[in-house]
Amino acid sequence: MKNIILSLLAFALSSFTLTYAQGIRVGDRFYDGSVVYTVQEIRMGTIVYMTDALGDEELTLEQWGATPDVFRLQPSRNAEDPKYGAEFGCRVNFVSHPDNQYLEVIGDNDIVLKVLPLLKPMDDIAEGSLWYNGALVYDAHPAEDGSVRLNAMSEGEEHEFFLTPATGGVDLFEIADSPSGAMNVFEDAAYARRIRQDGLDVICFYDKKNRLMDALQATQIWNSQTLNVELWIAMIAGDYVTESGKQVQIQPDQATYGGKALSLQPVTFNGMVTGVFDFGESGPYLVGKVEAVPTPEGLQLTEVKMEDGEPWFERTAAYFNLKWAGKRSRFDFASHTLLVGGLQRYDKQFLRVMRNAILASHGYVFRSKDLRTYFEAQPWYTPAASNASVKLSLLEELNIALIQAAERAE
Numbered sequence: 001m002k003n004i005i006l007s008l009l010a011f012a013l014s015s016f017t018l019t020y021a022q023g024i025r026v027g028d029r030f031y032d033g034s035v036v037y038t039v040q041e042i043r044m045g046t047i048v049y050m051t052d053a054l055g056d057e058e059l060t061l062e063q064w065g066a067t068p069d070v071f072r073l074q075p076s077r078n079a080e081d082p083k084y085g086a087e088f089g090c091r092v093n094f095v096s097h098p099d100n101q102y103l104e105v106i107g108d109n110d111i112v113l114k115v116l117p118l119l120k121p122m123d124d125i126a127e128g129s130l131w132y133n134g135a136l137v138y139d140a141h142p143a144e145d146g147s148v149r150l151n152a153m154s155e156g157e158e159h160e161f162f163l164t165p166a167t168g169g170v171d172l173f174e175i176a177d178s179p180s181g182a183m184n185v186f187e188d189a190a191y192a193r194r195i196r197q198d199g200l201d202v203i204c205f206y207d208k209k210n211r212l213m214d215a216l217q218a219t220q221i222w223n224s225q226t227l228n229v230e231l232w233i234a235m236i237a238g239d240y241v242t243e244s245g246k247q248v249q250i251q252p253d254q255a256t257y258g259g260k261a262l263s264l265q266p267v268t269f270n271g272m273v274t275g276v277f278d279f280g281e282s283g284p285y286l287v288g289k290v291e292a293v294p295t296p297e298g299l300q301l302t303e304v305k306m307e308d309g310e311p312w313f314e315r316t317a318a319y320f321n322l323k324w325a326g327k328r329s330r331f332d333f334a335s336h337t338l339l340v341g342g343l344q345r346y347d348k349q350f351l352r353v354m355r356n357a358i359l360a361s362h363g364y365v366f367r368s369k370d371l372r373t374y375f376e377a378q379p380w381y382t383p384a385a386s387n388a389s390v391k392l393s394l395l396e397e398l399n400i401a402l403i404q405a406a407e408r409a410e
Contacts, residue, residue: 021048021061022069023096030059030103030116031166032084033174037116049076059083061092069094073105084114098397099195099204099212115190115210122171122194125163131203131216133185134231134341135272137224138216149178150216152224155270158182163192163203171195175205189213198394202337211408212401214340225271231342232266232273238330240298240322246285248322250299257285269311275345276304276313291315294346296353296374298324328380331357338399343406355403362390 019026021042028039030050035057037050046063048071058079061071071092073082082088084105090113091106101118125148131138136159138150146168152159160182163173173192177184186192189205196202201218221227233252240248249256255264267276267289275293279286290301291313299322306313324330331354343351356364356371363384366372375381384390392400 021045021063021071023094023101024048024069029119029170031119031172032114032116036119036167047074051078064091069096086113095210098394099401100193100206100210102210104210112209117166117172117191117193119166119170119172121169122196124169125194130219130222132219132221132224132227132339133214133216134339134343135224135228136341137219137222137227139222147176148173151182154224154272159185161186173203186214195394195398200337200395200398202398204398211405212398213405213408215337215398215402217337217339223271225268228271228273228342229266229268231339232275235294235342236292236299238324239326241325242285242320242322247325248286255279255286262286267306269309272311274306274311274313276306277301289313294350295321296350298322298330326380329357329361329378332361333358333396333399337395338402340402340406340409343403344409346406348407351403351407355400355407358392358396358400359390362392364390 019042024039024042026039026042030037035052037052037057037059039048039050041049043049048061050059051057056078058076060074060076060079062074064070064072071094073086073088073090073092075088082090086105086107093104093106095102095104103116104112105114105116107113125140125142127140127142129140131140131150136152136154138152138159141149141151143149146165148163150161150163158180160178160180161184162176162178164176166172166174171194173194175184175186175189175192177187186205188207190208190210192203192205194203203216204212205214207213219227230252237250237252240250242248246258247256250264253264255262263280265278265280267274267278275291276289277292278289281287286301289304289306291304293300293302300319301322302319303316304313305316346354353374356366356375360366360375360378360381363382365383365387366375
């Protein structure tokens with residue numbers, strides 16, 4: 001009886017190993033830009049065999065030693081010659097991020113010869129759905145051929161591009177310019193992927209190095225000005241203190257100084273945020289129009305001169321600093337997406353602090369001396385016992401990648 005049980009257990013374990021090799025599963029589909037490969041079999045848990053729909057094209061990978069998700073490209077019956085300019089025996093990595101999974105074929109000098117993103121089932125993009133990139137709201141128009149036209153207008157200029165799915169009902173798209181010659185701000189993206197999980201619905205755009213470079217977030221609001229103001233205010237709002245110790249609170253629709261309510265109006269131009277607040281004549285301290293610039297320590301307000309209805313302003317010599325006095329991190333990015341269009345106004349040092357603040361909110365312990373000194377001075381920061389215990393949500397992972405994209409931008 002004992003031998004029978006052991007035999008059944010061994011059979012169950014061997015059957016289980018035939019369904020996956022590290023992160024790759026039987027049934028997974030990978031797209032190389034023209035051919036969709038489906039994993040048909042995983043032999044002994046180490047050899048991944050995949051073919052196209054007709055079985056005419058094959059890819060065979062064999063696990064490279066004990067290293068997880070690292071394989072060698074091997075020949076097979078219908079693949080006597082290697083593809084993508086590679087050689088048999090070259091390394092193939094299965095890369096898995098919370099937002100993106102793909103195979104990368106590696107050539108000499110660690111050059112990536114080809115990327116094959118993993119395809120996942122996904123609902124079609126709906127007619128009339130709205131998508132926001134931190135500056136503009138695009139509306140979607142699917143066509144009979146499966147492509148989706150996304151269109152927006154800004155200051156009388158048309159913005160438009162097309163998403164073409166790799167195959168029906170999947171999350172992966174190629175990007176094409178509009179035949180009308182309209183502006184396409186995503187023209188440098190290698191491909192796009194729709195992610196719909198954990199309450200998120202976003203279309204992420206990746207560059208040729210598979211780095212997240214921008215995103216569109218599903219929205220129910222068609223007015224881009226409303227969204228632009230909300231995104232900017234989310235960066236500014238909170239509790240501050242002046243150099244003389246007076247309490248200042250900034251909220252979306254008003255401010256207070258020393259407990260006294262003040263009027264507050266963000267100044268916009270053609271739907272875009274100018275970075276200027278108008279306090280009117282309501283207070284003895286916060287008066288008139290000021291440029292609001294977040295700093296690692298708080299907020300710098302500089303008095304400006306500008307004409308009504310114009311986006312341009314002239315800074316004066318008068319400015320004052322507000323120090324952050326909130327009981328939580330001022331970079332609370334666990335509840336909203338930081339879109340690149342809303343990050344371009346900040347300098348690289350501020351973006352670096354912002355990005356690492358997401359980690360710091362979970363107690364991440366920094367090796368960099370300047371970051372460690374900065375966050376240890378924050379009253380809300382509590383170091384974790386181990387960085388291994390720091391777990392980020394998908395939204396936080398996306399926000400970190402989007403900040404990195406803004407840091408790379410020139």
